[in-house]
Amino acid sequence: MSDLLVRAIKQADAADIAAIYTFESVIANTGQIPLRDGQFWANFWKAKDPNGVELVCEIEGRAVGHLGIITSASHRRKHVASFGIAVHPDFQGRGVGNALISEMLKLSDNWLNIVRMELTVASDNQRAMRLYLKHGFVVEGEARFDNFRAGQFTHSTQMARINPAFADTVAA
Structure with missing residues (x-):
């Protein structure tokens, strides 16, 4: 979509990002809990990983999607990262x-x-x-009773993607 702009996060995005995480449907699919204040979200990713990268997807001047890359601090896993993503419910299904x-x-x-x-x-x-899956991630396993959501235990699926430049270089 031509009206989407992905860019680095700015301090001015704090209120938009906090608004994304006020929806129970968003919280339900993250590892977060409801009722966090805006200050929590303004500092969340940097507190988790000062070397991480935060992106937003902007539509018409409003941050409607949020993604944080969390790098590994382990010396032997510096080539590994994970991420969290959330999209405002009003903008889901629009390519964010x-x-x-x-x-x-x-x-x-x-x-x-x-x-x-x-x-x-x-x-x-x-x-x-x-x-x-569309972006090349593969399912590696399922963790049963891994999360607690809305009063019930749920399962989580672990997925990963190998940079295509390295896909054929893994030691046996």
Whole structure:
């Protein structure tokens, strides 16, 4: 979509990002809890990983999607990262998640020296899983009773994508 702009996060995006995470449908598919204040979201990713990268997808001057890349601090896993993503419910199905993931993979593959990008997704979030599969992620397993959501335990699916430049170089 031509009206989508993926860019680095700005301090001015804090209110828009906080608004994304006020929806129970968004929180249900993240590892977060409801009722966090705007200050929490303004500092969330940097507190988790000061070397991480945060992106937003903007439509008509408003940040409607948010993605944070979390790099590994382990010396032996510096080539590994994970990410979290959320899209405002009013803008789901408009290519926001696709645009964010596409930009994230360009950064990871070409600038961040990331070979392996990992994620954990709610096993019942089929829409998100289809999006990840479209971008080359593969299912590596399921963690049963891995998350607690709305009073019930749920399962999570682990997925990963190997940078295509390295896909055939893995030691046996």
